[in-house]
Amino acid sequence: MSDRKSTDVDSPVLEVTLATEAITTQRRMSDAQASTGFGARLRHDLQFIRGRGALEISVVLVVLLTGYITASLISPTGFAFLNPNNLSGVISQAVPVLAILGLAAGILMIAGEFDLSLGANITLSAIVFIKTAESVNLWVAILAGILCGVVVALVNGAIVVYTRIPSFIATLGMSFFWMGAGIFINGTTPATLTTSRDETMVFLFAQDFGFFRSQLIWLIIIGVLAWLFLHRHRRGNHLFAVGGNPAAAEAISINPKRVKLMAFAIFGGLVGFASILIAVRTSSMQPGGSATEDFTLFAIAAAVVGGTSLWGGRGTVLGIIVGAALIELIRNGLLLAKAPGFYITLFVGVTIVIAAIFNKLMEGKAR
Numbered sequence: 001m002s003d004r005k006s007t008d009v010d011s012p013v014l015e016v017t018l019a020t021e022a023i024t025t026q027r028r029m030s031d032a033q034a035s036t037g038f039g040a041r042l043r044h045d046l047q048f049i050r051g052r053g054a055l056e057i058s059v060v061l062v063v064l065l066t067g068y069i070t071a072s073l074i075s076p077t078g079f080a081f082l083n084p085n086n087l088s089g090v091i092s093q094a095v096p097v098l099a100i101l102g103l104a105a106g107i108l109m110i111a112g113e114f115d116l117s118l119g120a121n122i123t124l125s126a127i128v129f130i131k132t133a134e135s136v137n138l139w140v141a142i143l144a145g146i147l148c149g150v151v152v153a154l155v156n157g158a159i160v161v162y163t164r165i166p167s168f169i170a171t172l173g174m175s176f177f178w179m180g181a182g183i184f185i186n187g188t189t190p191a192t193l194t195t196s197r198d199e200t201m202v203f204l205f206a207q208d209f210g211f212f213r214s215q216l217i218w219l220i221i222i223g224v225l226a227w228l229f230l231h232r233h234r235r236g237n238h239l240f241a242v243g244g245n246p247a248a249a250e251a252i253s254i255n256p257k258r259v260k261l262m263a264f265a266i267f268g269g270l271v272g273f274a275s276i277l278i279a280v281r282t283s284s285m286q287p288g289g290s291a292t293e294d295f296t297l298f299a300i301a302a303a304v305v306g307g308t309s310l311w312g313g314r315g316t317v318l319g320i321i322v323g324a325a326l327i328e329l330i331r332n333g334l335l336l337a338k339a340p341g342f343y344i345t346l347f348v349g350v351t352i353v354i355a356a357i358f359n360k361l362m363e364g365k366a367r
Contacts, residue, residue: 061322086332098324099219102298102321103270110308117156117178119175119295121153122275123292125271129275149275175296182288197283205277206280297348306318308320310356330347
């Protein structure tokens with residue numbers, strides 16, 4: 001009897017003790033991970049980017065690069081990927097511009113919104129930059145171009161936030177308005193950089209340094225700043241909170257409207273800066289948006305392929321940049337293989353759908 005009683009009494013105590021030890025062990029493991037050195041920190045960062053798709057897409061990029069390099073070594077003339085001019089054009093010009101636009105679209109998507117007037121914003125901001133550079137000076141033109149992008153995005157954001165019209169519809173409609181605004185300002189003829197395109201302007205935004213160009217330097221600077229803001233700053237955490245669950249964010253004293261307007265402003269600033277890079281490289285901009293309409297699709301594709309959720313609250317700077325690089329490399333590969341132009345658009349459409357399905361599966365796995 002006494003043995004049975006003691007067993008009955010002791011058994012729950014033993015179970016609690018084991019459970020408590022397990023919890024203590026888990027806490028010690030997490031504490032040890034946080035307090036250890038470079039190796040543990042690296043593992044933690046890899047797990048972080050893997051949970052957001054960035055690691056997987058990086059592996060795909062490495063495999064694609066390996067295939068391209070192999071094909072180019074086998075047939076240098078048939079597939080001239082390793083040609084210095086081709087590498088300079090892709091890595092130092094195309095990828096940085098798309099990556100900056102992808103960061104703009106991605107930051108806004110993390111906050112749970114879209115802006116389909118991205119292409120029209122590029123056109124209008126580039127026209128403002130060109131006309132100001134021709135009539136005033138470079139430094140005022142830079143400020144005017146970026147400010148134009150911010151104003152356009154904030155007007156769109158105010159419509160979305162305060163009227164609660166879905167951003168997809170509101171910004172789609174406003175894109176036609178901003179296209180018309182560009183024609184109203186400049187007419188139907190292209191805005192062109194002539195006397196204002198001096199050595200200083202080229203050095204800042206389109207200088208060829210041999211192995212790389214100015215655009216690549218700007219991508220590194222903007223990428224680092226975006227990473228510090230999104231992943232290491234309180235305001236960046238607010239973007240994830242509002243995009244993931246606006247009601248829960250508001251419950252902990254985060255203002256969703258203010259955060260979303262901030263996301264639109266950042267979006268506009270990055271688009272305005274990208275428009276300057278495009279304008280200086282091409283020396284002109286055609287009003288009407290026909291020359292920049294594809295940038296909207298490709299920027300969203302770069303963000304989605306890089307692991308940014310279409311539903312908000314999820315994404316990484318590294319993933320977006322890798323997504324932009326992957327898209328531009330595949331576009332470049334199709335061009336080098338002499339594929340028809342419509343294959344590129346077909347590829348981007350299919351890629352967005354596949355990436356969206358993959359992101360949805362990753363989110364389900366995370367739950």
